[in-house]
Amino acid sequence: MTTGSMKTKRAIGNTITYIVLIVISIIWLFPFVCMFLQSFRSMNEGGGGMVDYLLPKQFSLDSYAFLFSEESKFVRWYGNTLVIAFFVAILSTMMVLCVSYALSRMRFKGRTVLMRFWLILGMFPGFLSMICLYFLLKQFGLTQEGAIPGLILIGVASSGMGYYVTKGYFDTIPKALDEAARIDGASRARVFFTMILPMSKPIIIYALLTAFMNPWCDYVFASYVAFGYSDSYNVAVAMQRWVWTNDYQGYFTRFCAGGMLIAVPITILFMCLQKYYVEGVTGGAVKG
């Protein structure tokens, strides 16, 4: 019970915790550090392929220069992804907000049936319908040359199904506020636009952020829809080919460089908005 032994005990405990945390941090950052280093390896060294050491012997910007050169469409692919991510983020957030408000605040006929139906739909694996969606998009001319709007359409169309987190957030806003405003003669739409939305800034940012990040990792459906038309690739489609296809020799350092160019801005964006993200995932987890 002496405060002295308590203190030493706590100090030892803290030291161990620090050590564990430092080890964890190293493990978490190690791959990214490797990637960062490799992205600066000169093309003269190992021809841009894999090597069995960590520190490049010769630093250079060869890989980055290649990505921005005429030889590569990387800038275009990056732009494509940015455009898709931007529109998907805006439009799908709007869809989610609409659905969430309707399901949270209004009790209409078929509401529970609809929610159950969507829950059931969500249990089917997405890849199942890939081929069907491809041909559906093709009918509208939204594959190959039109793949970018096609991918935006697909990214947005069914986004209403992901309403859980936002609806959970809306549920926590007291209904008494709505009721008061409605007694004062405000319409539902007015309540939604002037009261609920301004109060939901964190969840809107969360929805925007998650929707923005999804398209960066979509290589499966995006490669299907682009169907060999390289101008319509997104970065994920193009870069996974560098790793998996033998046609692309010496693209390893370029992959690392491209990976850095994608990872750094998104990570910075994420760090800035981390607060909202945490709020979103926590809320979503608790409300289910």
Place this chain on the structure above:
Amino acid sequence: MKKKVLATLLATAMVAGCLAGCGNSGNDTASTPATDDAAPADDAAPATDDAAPADDAAPAADEAVEYGSGTIKVWVAENVVEFTQKQAAAFMEANPDMAGYEVSVEPVGEGDAAGNMITDVEGGADIFGFAQDQITRLVSAGAVCPIVGDNANFVTSENDAGAANAATVGGTIYAYPMTSDNGYFLYYDSSVITDPTSLEKIVEDCEAAGKNFYFEINSGWYQPAFFFATGCTLTYDTDDAGNFTKCNIDYASDKGLVAMKEIIELKASSSFQNGSSVDNGTNIAAIVDGTWDSGPAQAAFGDNYACAKLPSFEGSDGNTYQLSGFGGFKLLGIKPQEDAGKLAVCHALAQYLTSADVQLSRYTEAGWGPSNVTAQQDPAVQADVALSALAEQLVNTIPQGNYPGDYWTLATSLGDDVITGTLSTSSSDEELMTALQNFQDTCISYAQ
């Protein structure tokens, strides 16, 4: 309550509107075949009866032919995209009557191309490059158009016999051969490998130097090097529609056992790595690989860059066997076309892209070994280290025929069983024989 109706209506009207929109575009596709149905029957067919031989055979014969206009999509591997674009432009310049067509070249690798063509023929390229192992798949899915008449003669007269054979399924030619270099041999670092003719010595040198020896034993393409070496066979017979009718295989035999044991023994070496790409490998001393990797291999080995035919090995029965393998080809296929004019242009363009001159310059620019007999005689081609190693090796190989897609998967599984240690040096002869018998039975089951 009644007012809810309205919004439902709006929603449905929207759905209906959408569908009407898609209905229109759908109508086009739906009605085209309907009119086409009638067209070939009465006016198109008789009209082409006399024009046909002239029109798809020799474009030069009939100057007045209307080729129409449009886009011709071409899919080739990444490293020859620019080259192909340039050659296509040259072709259009030389044939102004066909210049109504715009050629767009896209980088779609030989593996993806066949898969994509099968998934959606209509969306696929008009002319596409593929490795010959895909040809039966393409034929049976109807994704490649037969080559007949003078075009067929062009294929047989201009190319080496193996290449022409590789483009043939059940007596009909389906593609224009582009290269004759789809085989493999040994690239090695001459400062490490002292004797490239013996597998045991290579492995020993690699182990001593702590370097890696790459051989992709879980690929249906590299793996037969061992089995064919000991005298096993594995071929399939096909009918005209591209169906497999019979499998000729004797892996489950003493010869097969010797090969299997050799694969296992190679895998047991600490220097062995499974792989066949110079740039995806590290610390390489030797690699079994093809001509397409000659550039990276030169970069990796520098002054010690050397090539040789595959080594021989001493089997478990005490005999020495020369590693064999496949000799394969890359082909250029044409998608089945609905328009006669476009078909003629596609044939002409594909012929041009596989002609002697273009094959030769493709060799110069990208290192692809020609299938054209004239181009093969070129002194530069004859002097190429990698190509001559390949030529030496090709003597020991069997020309790659047609194999069902499932064969490649099965071979990967067999190779993976060795790599994972399911089959290892401690496996008894019976166990190995069971695996081989299993492999053989499954191979046979693919043919009906």
Place this chain on the structure above:
Amino acid sequence: MGKEANSGSTANKQNPVGKFFGNLGNDFKEIGLTFVEGDWKTKVSFLIMGFGPIMRKQFVRGLALLAVEVLFILYLVGFGWNYLKDIGTLGTVARVMNDNGTYSYNDNSFLILLYGILTIVLIFVFLLVWRVNVRVNRNEEKLLAAGKKLATNGQDLHSLLDSNFDKTLMALPFTGVMVFTALPIVFMICIAFTDYDANHQPPTNLFTWVGLENFKNMLSFGTSGIGSTFLTVLGWTLIWAFFATFLTYFCGMGVAIMINKKGIKFKKLWRTILVVTIAVPQFVSLLYVYKMFANDGLINTYLMKWGWISSYIPFWSNPTLAKVLIIIINLWIGIPYTMLITTGLLMNIPEDLYESARIDGATGFQMFRSITLPYMLFVTGPFLLTQYTGNLNNFNVIYLLTQGGPQSMALSNKAGYTDLLVTWLYKMTVNDTNYRMAAVLGIMVFVVTAVISLAVYGILPSVKDEEGFQ
């Protein structure tokens, strides 16, 4: 629509089924009454939708109804019927080759099936709208008979922003889900009963109905069937989801507790470092990590250089090692999520609970077991369930790392030892264009997910008092 009603009713047993048919009977009765008792405007509305409302000056409703009817008829005659009539055979005339070497495309089984289903759905939707049309007429007549005024057009439109705001909000999302999720899923369920594969690929060839053949094949355990492979893959899928969910959960909570510990500084820094794996797109990070652990990758070569091992460790080519490594790498991806979620929740646990436990002399571990864990499990129950079902379908981690490999002669149809049902499904679709089996597999994934969800959902304490599926 019909599917919706059915699935709802079978889940809730007999009573709702009876209710459903009772409602249907009442509906017919009301339709009959409307016709018998209605005036001529109403009677005409039975054929020309919206006629009654238009005559009663409710133009917005009337014209909307009329527009639906016109569009529907145009659609059916001009488009839908062409496909619907062939849905029994899925087409009879395949592609033909003409004399001049060109080809003519004819029936396309794919489009026949797709648009056939669409047309059937639209017919149902149309019937519903027609039913609504009848009711609108009846209600209007009733109101007029009672001497009340009908809503003006302006009021009708305004209601869309107020009492009917839900319709406005839901219209687009609902349509989107129906067309781009529900329709494709119904389509693919139908594919499971056809022979659509590489050899029956429209528009070149036709495919047709084969009944339950594909299901029999999936569940047959002979030499030609793929039943045993299915079970192997299913087994690993369940095991993987279990470890991926719970290991991540507990490790993540552990890390959160460490960071939250009193006296630990730079809390924000630690969190930020961990969160990097969420921010970096997985295809970048996982593809790189895959290369790191390759037989000739960075990890193996360094271990060998330092003399810790004499020959490389086959991280990816040994099935067991690969499985373990995948689960470990998934920790790397998953811990930050759990850490973020649990951090906030841990702070919500009342501090005096710990205080009183400490006075009773409880150790740290005891406090964790009797206070922290029960609380966390209670609060995050639904989250764990969604994590589990999410992991059952966790495509990225598996595919970007091993692509399902290594394969074996013991497994058929390209399946590998680390394949999940979804990655196997993906390979069947993309590499083999074997859509018939892929569709069956998709249905199996659904069944597995649904069964687990239903079973777990019933025993979760924290959802029992919640309303419905919220």
